[in-house]
Amino acid sequence: MRHIEREELKPEESDQLLLLPGGHPPLWNHMDSIGPVGLQQREGAPGCSQEGLPCPSDSSELVLECLQQFKVTETQLQQIQASLLGSMEQALRGQATPASAVRMLPTYVGSTPHGTEQGDFVVLELGATGASLRVLWVTLMGTEGHRMEPQSQEFVIPPEVMLGPGQQLFDFAAHCLSEFLDALPMDKQGLQLGFSFSFPCHQTGLDRSTLISWTKGFRCSGVEGHDVVQLLRDAIERQGAYSIDVFAVVNDTVGTMMGCEPGVGPCEVGLVVDTGTNACYMEEARHVAVLDEDRGRVCISVEWGSFSDDGVLGPVLTTFDHALDRESLNPGAQRFEKMIGGLYLGELVRLVLAHLAQRGVLFGGCTSPALLSRGSILLDHVAEMEDTLCPSSPLAGAARVHALLQDLGLSVGASDAELVQYVCAAVLTRAARLCAAALAAVLSRLQHSREQQMLQIAVATGGRVFERHPSFLSVLQKTVMLLAPQCDVSFIPSVDGGGRGVAMVTAVAARLAAHRRLLEENLAPFRLNHNQLAAVQAQMREAMVKGLRGEASSLRMLPTYVRATPDGTERGDFLALDLGGTNFRVLLVRVTAGGVKITSQVYSIPEDVAQGSGQQLFDRIVDCIVDFQQKQGLSGQSLPLGFTFSFPCRQLGLDQGILLNWTKGFSASDCEGQDVVCLLREAIGRRQAVELNVVAIVNDTVGTMMSCGYEDPRCEVGLIVGTGTNACYMEELRNVAAVAGDSGHMCINMEWGAFGDDGSLDLLRTCFDANVDQASINPGKQSFEKMISGMYLGEIVRHILLRLTSLGVLFRGQQTQRLQTRDIFKTKFLSEIESDSLALRQVRAILEDLGLPLTSDDALMVLEVCQAVSQRAAQLCGAGVAAVVEKIRENRGLEELTVSVGVDGTLYKLHPHFSGLVAATVRELAPRCAVTFLQSEDGSGKGAALVTAVACRLAQMARV
Numbered sequence: 001m002r003h004i005e006r007e008e009l010k011p012e013e014s015d016q017l018l019l020l021p022g023g024h025p026p027l028w029n030h031m032d033s034i035g036p037v038g039l040q041q042r043e044g045a046p047g048c049s050q051e052g053l054p055c056p057s058d059s060s061e062l063v064l065e066c067l068q069q070f071k072v073t074e075t076q077l078q079q080i081q082a083s084l085l086g087s088m089e090q091a092l093r094g095q096a097t098p099a100s101a102v103r104m105l106p107t108y109v110g111s112t113p114h115g116t117e118q119g120d121f122v123v124l125e126l127g128a129t130g131a132s133l134r135v136l137w138v139t140l141m142g143t144e145g146h147r148m149e150p151q152s153q154e155f156v157i158p159p160e161v162m163l164g165p166g167q168q169l170f171d172f173a174a175h176c177l178s179e180f181l182d183a184l185p186m187d188k189q190g191l192q193l194g195f196s197f198s199f200p201c202h203q204t205g206l207d208r209s210t211l212i213s214w215t216k217g218f219r220c221s222g223v224e225g226h227d228v229v230q231l232l233r234d235a236i237e238r239q240g241a242y243s244i245d246v247f248a249v250v251n252d253t254v255g256t257m258m259g260c261e262p263g264v265g266p267c268e269v270g271l272v273v274d275t276g277t278n279a280c281y282m283e284e285a286r287h288v289a290v291l292d293e294d295r296g297r298v299c300i301s302v303e304w305g306s307f308s309d310d311g312v313l314g315p316v317l318t319t320f321d322h323a324l325d326r327e328s329l330n331p332g333a334q335r336f337e338k339m340i341g342g343l344y345l346g347e348l349v350r351l352v353l354a355h356l357a358q359r360g361v362l363f364g365g366c367t368s369p370a371l372l373s374r375g376s377i378l379l380d381h382v383a384e385m386e387d388t389l390c391p392s393s394p395l396a397g398a399a400r401v402h403a404l405l406q407d408l409g410l411s412v413g414a415s416d417a418e419l420v421q422y423v424c425a426a427v428l429t430r431a432a433r434l435c436a437a438a439l440a441a442v443l444s445r446l447q448h449s450r451e452q453q454m455l456q457i458a459v460a461t462g463g464r465v466f467e468r469h470p471s472f473l474s475v476l477q478k479t480v481m482l483l484a485p486q487c488d489v490s491f492i493p494s495v496d497g498g499g500r501g502v503a504m505v506t507a508v509a510a511r512l513a514a515h516r517r518l519l520e521e522n523l524a525p526f527r528l529n530h531n532q533l534a535a536v537q538a539q540m541r542e543a544m545v546k547g548l549r550g551e552a553s554s555l556r557m558l559p560t561y562v563r564a565t566p567d568g569t570e571r572g573d574f575l576a577l578d579l580g581g582t583n584f585r586v587l588l589v590r591v592t593a594g595g596v597k598i599t600s601q602v603y604s605i606p607e608d609v610a611q612g613s614g615q616q617l618f619d620r621i622v623d624c625i626v627d628f629q630q631k632q633g634l635s636g637q638s639l640p641l642g643f644t645f646s647f648p649c650r651q652l653g654l655d656q657g658i659l660l661n662w663t664k665g666f667s668a669s670d671c672e673g674q675d676v677v678c679l680l681r682e683a684i685g686r687r688q689a690v691e692l693n694v695v696a697i698v699n700d701t702v703g704t705m706m707s708c709g710y711e712d713p714r715c716e717v718g719l720i721v722g723t724g725t726n727a728c729y730m731e732e733l734r735n736v737a738a739v740a741g742d743s744g745h746m747c748i749n750m751e752w753g754a755f756g757d758d759g760s761l762d763l764l765r766t767c768f769d770a771n772v773d774q775a776s777i778n779p780g781k782q783s784f785e786k787m788i789s790g791m792y793l794g795e796i797v798r799h800i801l802l803r804l805t806s807l808g809v810l811f812r813g814q815q816t817q818r819l820q821t822r823d824i825f826k827t828k829f830l831s832e833i834e835s836d837s838l839a840l841r842q843v844r845a846i847l848e849d850l851g852l853p854l855t856s857d858d859a860l861m862v863l864e865v866c867q868a869v870s871q872r873a874a875q876l877c878g879a880g881v882a883a884v885v886e887k888i889r890e891n892r893g894l895e896e897l898t899v900s901v902g903v904d905g906t907l908y909k910l911h912p913h914f915s916g917l918v919a920a921t922v923r924e925l926a927p928r929c930a931v932t933f934l935q936s937e938d939g940s941g942k943g944a945a946l947v948t949a950v951a952c953r954l955a956q957m958a959r960v
């Protein structure tokens, strides 16, 4: 690790910073010393410049002018730093402008390594080192174990593969993989692979990444715009040698950053300068507009290679850069990279040397085919030539340069070698300084994003330019120091080119993938397909018919003695009670020609009253009525009263209802088997001076149907999806065995909450449903209700979260007291968490209020659990409605049925997707029924009053 002390650098040195280790005076000073000796003549030879050789002073001018172009001033560097920072922040805000074009790509890596990662991983590296790919076997030993050296093998990629069809490239990669694995003695079952793919990609997941555009020497067809992980998976499949799971795809900068040795890091910046160049860093997630995160950090791949702000780069780009770009595979693109990346440095040197040779300054004014052919000078050549500029072995160095140039078919003059070395140094120095300006922009961004004046940061470096050009790093550091003086930067060379880092990310991805598999396994039973829903519809239909016939059925199909929906002639003032939902309400309903006016008051029924004695419960109800009458100035008036009693009652008449059993958390004693109208009248009787005329008792489904039927006469079905769930509908009287008469209709209260109590739903019931049922006050009862309604969905979710926590999938496996508390996860949380307008961060806020320590992955999983549970509930409810409307259609022998369903209930009304899913399921299962769902505005109290009004009208008519 190399750390440069601040006092080491004097400001005036900045501009003269050049790659001359050991304190050699800067190149520019050298130029003066390039005396005439360096320039000897060779007239008329082929490839030699015809124009007269310049005189010594001119040639040094020419060399100076040439190398002067590569000089980037501190001001220019600061401008590049500022402009790059500007475009980074624009891109983060999602306002990237093509001009600036640094892409700032989120990488789905949300934290630097914990060091806990363990396991064997295969790593495939493609693109970092140009025409070669590398396969590694990395064993991670977690925090305890000692560090195992990765095994690796490098494969040269034939040029026709780098430029051919994409399939060929990926097949080549898959072939190398199996060749590497063939040679390995390890057990090769369940191989987990991390794919280091060093090109700009839009990632949509740790294992999903779409190539934006090729860079460096690659240009395979049929890959840009495609998911490169899928292409690799397909190739591995085609290869068929090994079953390898590709768990993660990462950019090489991320692998470099993540591979940072524990103990010296964590590194929060990854910097690669190999054939190409790029950096990544840990950005505050809240600053990344495309992510709806407000917490934590996310690794961003800057993709600074495409930075091309002509304003600041224009003056720095030399004629050689333009020439190189014109000849490149991607002219106009990656302009910044083409001044820094190892793939281009050799070419820049070649272009300069060719230029100087053609101007007669070098090699006696003679070029060679090799010197004129693109790519003949490689990074290694530059490294070799530049490296020998060391005082310790000047001659030895010059000799090697000599040899190198001779290999290029050049006749090397006395000072040519040294001049060439200066050209190499100039090209590389500029690269290092430009890279420093870019890095300084990233450091400034980190300062902004963390609101830190002083920033202490570790930068992991990787790539052969660092390995081969040690002075590259020193110029880089010095320049960073000048451009980002408030940053204390330590540079950590990556030990194995990031292979370990890729394995770390793969380990995290594998863990997340395992978690996802466990999540899917636990949620799969909630994902009902068409056949399962159609089976529920058919079973419900069968149970309806049996129930109507009075045969054994889990559907009681209770006659309600409501024979018609309102016809609009109802009039008068009525009292209504609404018991059984979330709230108990007392209502005054005034039905006039002009419509219905409702005044109501909500009263609470404490749990100890709902689960106390029946007398206590009905006395509480009468107390509320009296309180309401007083407030409404109705005391002493005996208005006809309709009682919405939302529990299964066998009605013997409109005002007689025997409670069959309590549901929804009620269990008041001495009520089941009793006529609840009597219980109410007795309670009224116990209260002096109160007179009430209880005319009708209706179920909330009936009240809801009547209430909506008042507006829409086609409303012949009532549906409640609230605390509990149930439905009623107008059945042909001839089909109702319990009631005499063959003509006309009667509203049937299906009490579908109990559907499946005979085991007919057991195939669909999950262990979580069983947990909820066992913990309920009526185990074995209301099976359908317990899979659908608001009283239970939150509990089902809570039990799934407990299971996923015990499996280590959620909350890092930490079971919290809160999560083990019954009813702590309210069903309303599902509605909130699933609302589209809620960002993940708000989901997290809800869960944190529950005292659950969670990561964003956790929040996402909780959201999926809620979605699965509510989706199943809505689909089951939809299957039930489909059974009812199909029954009505067939009852009436209709091809098509148009019918409306009056609906009420908090879950149906408040859940963002429930109603839509119910309607979609009904359309799917009852395509010959056009069903309109009418949300009841005034609840079933109005319906109870209308039933009462109808009863009073009928009684009136009977009296006259």
Ligand code: G6P
Pocket: 578, 579, 580, 581, 582, 583, 644, 646, 700, 703, 720, 721, 722, 723, 724, 790, 904, 905, 906, 907, 938, 939, 940, 941
């Ligand atoms: C409305 C109706 C009640 C019904 C309730 C069901 O409030 O007026 O009669 O019982 O909806 O929904 P809930 O979500 O309150 O259980």
Ligand code: BGC
Pocket: 127, 128, 197, 198, 199, 200, 201, 215, 216, 251, 252, 253, 272, 273, 274, 275, 276, 277, 278, 279, 303, 305, 337
């Ligand atoms: C690619 C980057 C990569 C860099 C270093 C560039 O050409 O666009 O994704 O990180 O090279 O390999």
Ligand code: BGC
Pocket: 580, 581, 645, 646, 647, 648, 663, 664, 699, 700, 701, 720, 721, 722, 723, 724, 725, 726, 727, 751, 753, 785
């Ligand atoms: C009751 C029904 C009621 C439904 C909706 C169920 O628990 O048994 O009578 O209609 O809840 O409130």
